[in-house]
Amino acid sequence: MAKTKRVLAVDFGASSGRVMCAEFDGARIALRELHRFSNDPVIVRGTMYWDVLRLFHEIKQGLLKAKSVGPIDSMAVDTWGVDFALLDEMGNLLENPVHYRDKRTSGMLEEVFRHISAAELYAATGNQLMEINTAFQLRAVQRRRPDLLARAETLLMMPDLFHYMLTGEACAEVSIASTTQLMDAQTQDWSQEVLKALGLPPSLFPHIVPSGTRIGRLDAQIAEELGIERIPVIAVAGHDTQSAMVSVPTKKENFVFLSCGTWSLLGTELRDPILTEKARLADYTNERGYGGRVSFLKNIIGLWLVQESRRQWMREGRSYAFGELEQMAGKTKPFQSLVDPDAPEFVPSGDLPKRIRAYCERTHQHIPQSEGEIIRCIDESLALKYRAALAQLEDCVPETRGAEIHILGGGVQSGLLCQMTADACGRNILAGPIEATVMGNVLVQLLASGALGSLEEARQAVRDSEPCRTYVPADPAAWDAAYEKWKEIVAC
Structure with missing residues (x-):
């Protein structure tokens, strides 16, 4: 009988993090949460930072708790995309990494386009043009903190930073590098064209390594401090979306995925990037x-819209579980109020329900008042936004027409949103796994060790470990009418 493999997955989301232990018996993967903690940005003198030293402390707490489960074969970290840290020539942090929701990137799209056009930038990198992307963050640093960039020796993306703090080894894993708007979509190396256009020194960026690369072992000082072995550290798909992609439990070549968490990411898996003007205008990205x-x-x-609305109600003294909010939404009248979830006013933190009401008033709709009406407005609007994004995907990749949709991540827990997505898109939904990012992190570690032989074997292990729930579309006429109404509203 094969030896059970035991690995640790450190998974950071935009609002929380956890250290999970996974055991693989050769067929199934069992997950166990060892340590969970909040990931709270800190605003200092008008700048929003990630509290990276506390987050590293939480990784250590997870390692301490892992002592109770037995020997660990490897560990790895995945995080959100686009954010980075700058290190000096001694390898020390110059400052805490700045949060992608910080306002410093305002106006940086136009600033960058003075040096390289939107079409040229997309053709080189294949990335959706968003101000939060690393390239635009760096342009903000050039404009407002040139002294900081002058002192920087190395740039590390967030998962690479944590791996460096764990091992002392610096590298750039390919999936997280592909979120920067600085990596060549074809060669999978840093784009010299883009770096030159933006005046960024190539020496700032470490070499790019494939997902599944063994970086090294846990630093000896950390191992001694915690009283543990020097665990091998693997560079898995460091961008959480790409870890989740590994865990899609499909047997098919053509499928659609919807990774549903704080951000929703809808798309498909390809062998080669699509760098056409049609793809750029549709705001599709290649990772x-x-x-x-x-x-x-x-x-x-x-789900940022739900999360931030819930936080506002908590600030007002009304605390609800997510399940309670879903029940409230399910009891309200459908299609009373719809919004564009990607409207700029919904991006910042703060009073989301107030802004949703203002949007509905401006567009001459019913103004939602109760918590249930707000959540139903969000869920229906998200489902209709997914339908619009799916139409664009089918236009760019005709092979996805009629393909089933796999919903992954935290959104799987909302049966209401899953059913609405099936209804809006007119497709069967296969929901699961819930812990898609952690599962993908684990799978790449197992692939790196040889415990799994291929991506197909990895996805089979997911199917054997967690069955999917199927949602079948219903009432197509009502959703078709709602979609036409929604398109008129978002065009206002």
């Missing part, structure tokens, strides 16, 4: 993942 595969996807604001 590299495990095995060099391309995730052709669109970023859509996701």
Whole structure:
């Protein structure tokens, strides 16, 4: 009988993090949460930072708790995309990494386009043009903190930073590098064209390695501090979306995925990037993942709208579980109020329900008042946004027409949103796994160790470990009418 493999997955989301232990018996993967913690940005003198030292402390707490489960074969970290840290020549942090929701990138799209056009930038990198992307963040640093960039020796993306803090080894994993708007979509190396246009020194960027690369072992000082072994550290698909992609439990070549968390990401998996003008105008991005595969996807604001609304009600003294909010939404009248989830006013933190009401008033709709009406407005609007993104995907990749949709991540827990997505898109939905990012992190570690032999074997292990739930579309006429109404509203 094969020896059970035991690995640790450190998974950071935009609002929380956790350290999970996975055991693989050769067929199934069992996950166990060891340590969970909040990931709270800190605003200092008008700048929003990630509290990276506390987050590293939380990784250590997870390692301490892992002592109770037995020997660990490897560990790896995945995080959100686009954010980075700058290190000096001694390898020390110059400052805490700045949060992608910080306002410093305002106006940076136009600033960058003075040096390289939107079409040229997309043709080189294949990335959706968003101000939060690393390239635009760096332009903000050039404009406002040139002294900081002058002192920087190395740039590390967030998962690469945590791996560096764990091992002392610096590298750039390909999936997280592909979120920067600085990596060549074809060669999978830093784009010299883009770096030159933006005046960025190539020496700032470490060499890019494939997903599944063994970086090294846990630093000896950390191992001694915690009283643990020097665990091998693997560069998995460091961008959480690409870790989730590994865990899509499909047997098919053509499929659609919807990774549904704080952000929603809808797309498909390809062998080669799509760098056409049609893809650029549709705001689709190309990200590299495990095995060099391309995730052709669109970023859509996701459960952030629900999360931030819930936080506002908590600030007002009304605390609800997510399940309670879903029950309230399910009891309200459908299609009373619809919004564009990606409207700029919904991006910042703060009073989301107030802004949703203002949007509905401006567009001459019913103004939602209760918590249930707000959540139903969000869920229906997200489902209709997914339908619009799906139409664009089919236009760019005709092979996806009629393909089933796999919903992954936290959104799987909302049966209401899953059913609405099936209804809006007119497709069967296969929901699961819930812990898609952690599962993908684990799978790449197992692939790196040889415990799994291929991506197909990895996805079979997911199917054997967690069955999917199927949602079948219903009432197509009502959703077709709602879609036409929604298109008119978002065009206002």
